[in-house]
Structure formats: structure tokens, C-alpha cells
Amino acid sequence: MSLTLFDTTLRDGTQREGVSLTAEDKARIARELDSLGIHYIEAGFPASNPKDLEFFEGFDDSSLHAKLVAFTRARRPNGRAEDDPAVTLLPSLSAPVACIVAKSWKLHVEKVLRTTPEENLESVRDTVAYLAEAGKVVIFDAEHYFDGFRDDPGYSLAVLHAAAEAGATTLVLCDTNGGTLPTELKAVVARTVREFPDVEIGIHTHNDSGCGVANALVAVEAGTTHVQGTVNGIGERCGNCDLVTTIANLQLKMGLKVMDDEELRRLTEVSNYVSELMNLTPDTHRPFVGRSAFAHKGGLHVDGISKDPATYEHVAPEAVGNVRRTPVGELSGKNSIRTKAEELGLEAGDATQILWAIKQREYEGYHYEAADASLALLIGRTMGEDRPLFELETFRIISEKRAGGETTTEATIKLFVGGHRVISTAEGNGPVNALDQALRKAIGPHYPELKEIHLSNYKVRILDEHRATAATTRVLIDSTDGKRMWGAVGVSENIIEASWQALVDGLEYGVSGTKKE
Ligand SMILES: [Zn+2]
Structure with a gap:
């Protein structure tokens, strides 16, 4: 059986x-998405908004393997x-496929x-x-199909018959409200497939009951x-x-080949790339592709994994382009350190x-479970491998608030890089941002790869609330180059100092990481 994959990230997403x-x-x-081997890419609803229309008019889809789909509603x-x-x-x-939604x-x-x-059938x-005669391949989305079927199966089927007889090539059953459970859904699908032995039947589900994938x-x-x-x-x-x-479940669990193994190994990268472009923090616990999806923390688990990964992993992380991690925390022993060092390509020494x-x-107060970058640098430094990007002389930050106006922040940094003393100043929307800008300005010419690296997440935690202002602050900064993500940590009583440590670790690791590859 061959399956077609229809992505609607750019429309429903x-x-x-x-x-x-x-x-x-x-x-x-x-x-x-095309590079992943997706068959259909639904890119928008051009009649509903000018941005989607701009995309369809301007995008050259001739180089795509996938078929581009434009969405609209029935008249x-x-x-x-x-x-x-x-x-x-x-x-x-020019999009060759039309996807039409109707009740x-x-x-x-x-x-x-x-x-x-x-009249709805009409x-x-x-x-x-109309669209089939205009030469489009027509995919038909039956909205609220499962709710409709529960209410009046004859009518829901009649809607599908109307679409199929008029020339739709695919009938897609939509669980629009996302409320149907798998047992009922499966029975309705089976009944519908029997009704249309010669037409391709599709599925479009939502996750309101937590059953979207199931x-x-x-x-x-x-x-x-x-x-879909x-x-x-x-x-x-x-x-x-x-x-x-x-996709991962279909291919790795159900034995249905939906893409090449090589394409499947790009899943993690594509997942991160899309989060990145949408400015969404990637969920590190996402199945298969999250950064923690193959992270083993407990001593027993790490021990088991070192003997045979199947002891605590449902699939091999490499299959989906992910990596096994052994976050090092208070529970860790020497075994985890060795595993971690190996994972980072270092000798455990x-x-x-x-x-x-x-x-x-x-x-x-440091915490390395989510700070693999700082941990790698710590291991390296402990073993005498310390290659800082620059040598700091001073930095200074000025935040100014004028009555009735906005607060502006400016950072000035003095440092040595590549044998030169550099002074740079930058503005930012806050102290960390200003410091990041000034530092990049100062060292950017020596490290062009910094252009690809940016901060994706900034988290602050106060470690001991009882000591009020003397409390220690822990800052976690996630950075990304669009393909990988890594975390760095800083700790201090001063939030700027803690942020600085995490910022510098994140950039240093990013630069050394790109060199390693
Ligand atoms: Zn939908």
C-alpha cells in the first residue's frame, strides 16, 4: 500500500x-517540506487573505517534487x-491542486x-x-465528517458521493472539532472506505482530545x-x-514506507527549522524529535543504555536524525561522565x-541537564582544553528611563580578539539583548559563523527566595543555528553576570560546534 502525505502547516497550521x-x-x-518528500503542500487560502495570495502569485513551484495545493471553500x-x-x-x-472544504x-x-x-450537496x-473542468486535481475536505456521521450517516456519505461524482480524486474525512476517539473514528473510516472502493480516502484530524496522531x-x-x-x-x-x-510511527512502527530512510533522518532538523521560522520555542519533550526524546538521566537507565540502547529506547534516535543524550545531574556517576564525554566527542580522561x-x-547552583553546551565546555576546561573566543576587559550597561517614555538600554564592551583591542557599543531592548548585540559587533568579524547563531530562549530562576536580594540567579539560554539547539547556564547573585556567562558559553559552543562538523 502506498500512502500520500499532505502537509497543511502553511494553511491550517x-x-x-x-x-x-x-x-x-x-x-x-x-x-x-519538499526536501522531506512530502507529496502535497497546502500553502494557504488565497481568497481569504492577501498574504496567501501574494505567496501563490510569487512562488515558483516548478522546482518542487511536491504538488502545491491552494485551499478554498465550496461556493x-x-x-x-x-x-x-x-x-x-x-x-x-499555477498550483495544480485545489483543496475544497464543505459541510x-x-x-x-x-x-x-x-x-x-x-442545496449544500448542489x-x-x-x-x-467547476475546478475539475478547469484542470485542477480536486481534493475534497469533508468538514465535521465524524460529528456529521454520528448525527446522520446517510447525509455525510451523500456529501462524499456528490464530491466524488463531480470529479474529486480524494475524499478527506475531517475530525474538525478534534473530539472523536480512536475506536469510533476507526469504525467510521472503515465504513466509509467500504462505501468508496475506488476512491482515495484521506484523514484530517485535530488534537482536542489528545488523539490527533492516534x-x-x-x-x-x-x-x-x-x-493530512x-x-x-x-x-x-x-x-x-x-x-x-x-511519519515516524508509520514508517518505524507500522512498516509503511512513506519516505526514504535518508529523508526520515531529516525529521528532527525539519521540526526544529519550522519552530524556528515560526518563532516558537521547540518543545524539548516532543516524541521522536525533541531534545529530550532520547535523554537518559537516571543512573540505572544510563547503565542499561550503555549495555544495550534497546533497554530504554523504543527506536534508534539516529533513525529520525535525533541523538541520544545523557544529561548529567546530581544522580550521575563516572559512567555517565564517560558516556557524556564520548557523546561530545571528548576523551573522558x-x-x-x-x-x-x-x-x-x-x-x-549550576544545573547541567539542560545546558549541554556549558557542560561540554566545563569538561573541556577541566581537561585543559580552553579556547575562549575573546578576552574581556570590561563591559558596562546603561538603562535609562525617562518619565512618560520608554526605557532604553545601551551596552559598551571592551575586549581583545585576534590580537586586537576592540571597543563596541550597541543598543538593545534590554540589558542582555544590548550585551549580545555589542559582543557580536565586537567579535563578529572574526567569527562569521555567529551570524547563523541566535538565542531562542532565555529563562531565569531565583534559587533561594528566602535570601531576598542576596538570592542566587540561574540563567539558562538556548541557542540555535536553525538545525541544532543547545543550552548554556550561568549562575550569580547578579542577573547580568549570570546572563553573561550563559551568553558567552552559548556562543563559544556554537562556534566550536560548527568548526567540529
Ligand atoms: Zn483542520
């Missing part, structure tokens, strides 16, 4: 609160497809569309036929051969079916000395 993509962002994500009740601009726009675009639940037909069930026939998988078991979802499950409310997790250095730093 952008319904997520806080997400906004430019036409250029969309083009970059589309190329990334308005009592009108004609050829008079409805939301429909007639599609033939003017398949009587409640919606009567209460939302305020029309008759028969709208489906008219719209599908529902897509059981739908495939029940006979659908077309699966979004990268990282981003989408309205609780999100869509996560295509990343779904005197593990006792490294362990002692880690315990000392942890006593001071």
Missing part, C-alpha cells in the same frame, strides 16, 4: 494563535461556482450555512465540477491512504495531527576530576 508567516517564510518552509448557497470569487480565483493560480454535518448546513441539505457538486494511525489501519497534518502539530486550539510523529568539578558547580 497558521491558525495557531501567535503564528504569522510572511510569503518568504512560507517559501522557505515549502522547500524544506455560497444559491449561487454559481463561476460567479464566486473564492472559487474562480483558483484556476488563475458534511447537517447541524452546520442548517444553522451556520442556513441552507437546505440538498454547492459541492458545482464547485468540484486517530490518523487508526484511520490508516482502517484503509485511508492519504494523511502539520509539522509539530501546530494549528488552531490544541493543534492538528502532528505529521512528524505520524580523569572522570573523577570532571565529576568533582560538576558537583562543585552544582553546589554553587
